[in-house]
Amino acid sequence: MGSTDADPTDANDPLAWARDHAPVLGEFVAADRERRPFDGYTVAVASHLEASTGVFIETLHEAGAAVLFAPSEPESTHGEVVRELDRREGVEAFAREGMTDEEFADAQHSLLEREPDLICDDGCELIAKVHADHPEVARVVVGGCEQTTAGIHRLEAMDDDGVLAFPVYGVNDTPMKRLFDDVHGTGESSLANVMITTNATIAGKTVVVAGYGHCGRGIARKARALGAHTVVTEVDPRKALQAHVDGHRVATMAEAAPEGDLFVTGTGNRDVIREEHVREMADGATLANSGHFDVEIALPDLERMAERTSTPTAGVTRYHLPDGRRIDLLAEGRLVNLTGPYSQGHPIEVMDTTFGAIYAAARDLLDADLAAGLYSVPDRLDRLVAERKLDALGLSVDELTAAQAEYYDDWEHADSSF
Ligand code: NAI
16 A cells, blocks of 8 residues: 555645545636636636635636635635635735624725626625625626525616626526535535534434525435434425425424424525524524525524523524523524534535536626626536536436437427327
8 A cells, every 4th residue: 555645735735625526627727727718807706715616716717817806704714725825826815714794895895996807706795796886897897607596686686676787697596506506515514514513413303494495405305314304494385395295394483493403594585583483492492594694593583582692612602591491503693504613615526516607607708798687507508517527427428319309399299109
């Protein structure tokens, strides 16, 4: 057996492990390192600043872009990743670990004052601010990409109001993002961080999942696979039915509140767990949020109800209610998979395809010549990312035969024997 010493090139490189597990971005680097499609463009990136985002920023930079980056959440920044990127010429950080909410907003504004050409956004953080506070910059932005549902909601509202000043690709809504990142990435990383923070089992517990969209479906499915009794709450009757036929119990939050051991919100909405629910919860109930903003669990309600708080272990805020019950909130109600003390965000393999889709969309925007507005990512780009991922996995798909392609195109099915 050879030496098991760490590769000396990896030892000081906080991106090395992520890079090794990001074959899709690696393929883009290999294809575009010489071509440098982003030469002369400044790309702004707002995202959770962990290693896989670092590999994405590195990919843009290798393809010729000057990159300015800022966090999309003040608590999810990994300092060693920021320092590693910031020392590269042509890459500049507007971020550091442990920013206050005010510093976080100031950093995003400072970034926007540098007049980026493209914006790769998360939660519509930069795109909303550039329109609200830097309209002269918005007028010269070539285009943007959005990676999460919360950002799409804001962009749809902006598009409806006719205020969007440039074209934006809704990368969040691609099949590659929806089928893998949201379901598997959020599902696995949320529960992994609940388990590692609490050092408690999921097996045998009653886990209440609020919201049965892409994220909630992943969380509920993975919780059940770990042996939990799962309860889903919804406001959309179709999603509730889907949860029912998928084998979860459907209930209102008022019904579920007294039963749950662990509550995980993933709705993109506010006050999903609030005072009337907390009043009914058992001693020791644990609350976590996977939605983008820290508004899904009504923190002001918890603060008003509690006579004091404590920190029984890192990443847990315990609310002591006057009747003796204790309610444990993880990661201060922020994204549990990204902002807790042990959080690393989504698995790298998942972020590789999501960032691959954002990269392909951003590159396309340079030549797409689109009017201002919110657009779906062209299907050919999503397929390209899927093909690259399949290649990396050593898997192949069949090709349509000429007769099959013709059959799809023939609305009369004239030669059908039926
Ligand atoms: P989605 O739109 O697919 O699903 C949300 C579901 O919540 C919908 O079915 C909706 O009917 C339901 N809902 C809305 N209000 C509700 C309420 N009061 N009670 C119960 N259900 C309610 O959205 P998706 O993609 O699942 O995203 C959810 C949130 O998670 C968003 O904020 C998104 O930005 C965020 N997100 C977080 C990630 C992470 O890493 N933690 C990754 C991807 C998305």
